[in-house]
Amino acid sequence: MNTLSRRHFLKLMGATAAVAASPAALRAQTTSATGRVVVVGGGFAGATIAKYLRHWSGGNVAVTLVDANLAHVSCILSNLALNSSMSLSQITFNYEALKQKYGVNFVQGRAAGIDNDKQQLKLDSGILLDYERLILAPGIDFAAIPGLDSSLVPHAWQAGPQTTLLKQQLAAMPSRGTFVLTIPKAPYRCPPGPYERACVVADYLKRKKPGSNVIVLDANPKIMAEEHTFTTAFNQTYAGVIEYHSNVLLNEVEVVSSTKRIARTSQGNFPAHVLNVIPPQKAGKIVFDVGLVPSGQNWASVNPLTYESTLIPGSKIHIIGDSQGTSQPKSGHIANAEAKVCADAILRAFAGEEPDPAPVTNSACYSPITAKTASWLTAVFAYNPNTGAMEAVPESFGEAPAATEENYEKMFDWAGNLFGDTFA
Ligand SMILES: Cc1cc2nc3c(=O)[nH]c(=O)nc-3n(C[C@H](O)[C@H](O)[C@H](O)COP(=O)(O)OP(=O)(O)OC[C@H]3O[C@@H](n4cnc5c(N)ncnc54)[C@H](O)[C@@H]3O)c2cc1C
Structure with missing residues (x-):
């Protein structure tokens, strides 16, 4: 990374600029709902929802975030570690900001099962965590x-x-x-x-x-x-x-x-x-273990208005990020957007309201092509009430016409913005 882009990257890392904040997400900022939420997985989906549930509820919703590790290493930009353009430490994020700035309760541990009737999450250490809503955001597992x-x-x-x-x-x-x-x-x-x-x-x-x-x-x-x-x-x-x-x-x-x-x-x-x-992929293990993936399939089936499981309706379990099975692409950017739609739906549910009937999400990806050039890809997804699915908005598709040095610089602005919005 050259000096200019490194400076931008570090500056943006300190920022909390909203990435992919849907109109629904913006409305949620006024809520004063109370409740207790446990989030499994502190990647792009889980860290974002933990932060925004606290932020948008004015601290009224208690949030416990569980991750197997003390810090998350981002896949985004990780290909640049292979040619030493970046170090892994530059894309490793701990949960200190979520704890200090937003009051998220962080627990290091591995989620091992749930008791649906008692609404309790079990960690492999034996710890039990009570929830009113459970979010599962464990990313992927491999076949x-x-x-x-x-x-x-x-x-x-x-x-x-x-x-x-x-x-x-x-x-x-x-x-x-x-x-x-x-x-x-x-x-x-x-x-x-x-x-x-x-x-x-x-x-x-x-x-x-x-x-x-x-x-x-x-x-x-x-x-x-x-x-x-x-x-x-x-x-x-x-x-x-x-x-x-x-x-x-x-x-x-x-x-x-x-x-x-x-x-x-x-x-x-x-x-x-x-x-x-790169093996074939499926939802994170805990999502299979608690029975949220339809037989013969690989991803959790969810209602895209709320990300609540459709396999166990009324379970108060939501699945976001790569593990969920809507037609949206599996990306960190869209995991961040799904987290905001889900946070909004949960805060509305705590307040006794219906979810937003028209959520919108978006995705962007920058791809390095050489050590100096990159391309990009973007798309917007909107809920279609006729099909009940999130569908790509055709005119929203955008793709870089060519890999350029300017795109390479902008890649760090984009990533820094997303990292800041998720972890800082
Ligand atoms: C090489 C590469 C490049 C990429 N580039 C881009 C890009 O340019 N743009 C983009 O938008 N996306 C990109 N992605 C995709 C992006 O990284 C994923 O889509 C994103 O990480 C998904 O977020 P997630 O929160 O669902 O899962 P993750 O980010 O993987 O987070 C899952 C977390 O859950 C934790 N966990 C799992 N199971 C348990 C358990 N039982 N108990 C406790 N914790 C658990 C894990 O420790 C992990 O921290 C890239 C991916 C790769 C591999």
């Missing part, structure tokens, strides 16, 4: 792939030690080496993310490991986001470096030792010096 050991073949799709492991493997890769990246069938977390990773790694290898190549094995029939941008990047910017294959199904990944990595697929075997398998 098992036979033979895959993520301590040898990292996914780096949850940022932290996995990101560090992938970075170390890339640093140890020989020149003229092969990096193989597998992409699962959609929906998965961050539609442009895997293609962004292919570009960032290709850029790094071009500079540091001459003669190396990147093989992208995509289970989908085509590039799932910013198709024009990534096609141009693969065919022009990284011509001769990135090789893209669509409709590749992973049969098995063989990891015999830390040095032998082979992706076995419907289109043959792909040996790699560094193998990065």
Whole structure:
């Protein structure tokens, strides 16, 4: 990150500018409802709702936030840790501001189950937390792939030690080496993310490991986001470096030792010096454990007006962020927006009111394409009362016409704004 963008990033990190505040969310600021809420997961969805429930209720709603860790490492911008453009410490956020500025009660622990009748959340330590409303925002879990050991073949799709492991493997890769990246069938977390990773790694290898190549094995029939941008990047910017294959199904990944990595697929075997398998994804484990995912499906079914479970109606359990199963993309930006819609609905419920009948959310993603350029993608989603679903507003779709240095600078403004609105 250059000096200018770093300064902007740090300045914005101190700000609490509203990101994606829907009209519904703005109305909620006047409420004086009281209640007791427990939130599981302190990522983009959970930290945002904990903060805004306190903020918009004037401190009248008691909020306990539970996370397995003392700090959250953001996936957003984490691909830039792979080429050392950023350090993980720059994208690690603790919960001090939520505690000190907003009075959120933070508990480190892992949610292990609920007692629906008593309205109690159980932590694996044995602690029981009473709630009137429970929010589950645990992000994603991964489907098992036979033979895959993520301590040898990292996914780096949850940022932290996995990101560090992938970075170390890339640093140890020989020149003229092969990096193989597998992409699962959609929906998965961050539609442009895997293609962004292919570009960032290709850029790094071009500079540091001459003669190396990147093989992208995509289970989908085509590039799932910013198709024009990534096609141009693969065919022009990284011509001769990135090789893209669509409709590749992973049969098995063989990891015999830390040095032998082979992706076995419907289109043959792909040996790699560094193998990065992003497994198929599903709702966080706790959401399955408490029975909030319909049989044979991967995501919690919710009412998009409130994010309350439709599988156990009246349960007072809401699921937001990547674990929920509306048609909105799985992104940190939209998780932040969903959290505000859900906070508004809960505050209205505490006040005996109906939820906002017309919620609107939005998403934006910046993708680094080289160490100096980036692209972006944005869309707005609105509730359609005829279908009961959140649907993309067609004219709201926007995509950068080209990857530019200006976009790269703006990426840090956007991210700093979102980080500040969520954690500061
Ligand atoms: C490489 C990459 C790049 C990305 N880039 C972008 C981008 O540019 N823009 C964008 O908008 N999105 C981006 N995303 C997607 C974004 O990171 C996710 O959509 C977002 O993190 C989802 O938020 P969440 O709150 O649902 O889950 P998370 O942010 O993953 O948070 C879940 C939290 O729950 C906690 N937890 C889980 N289970 C339990 C439990 N049982 N008990 C207690 N705590 C628990 C975890 O510790 C974690 O802190 C990117 C993702 C990746 C992988």
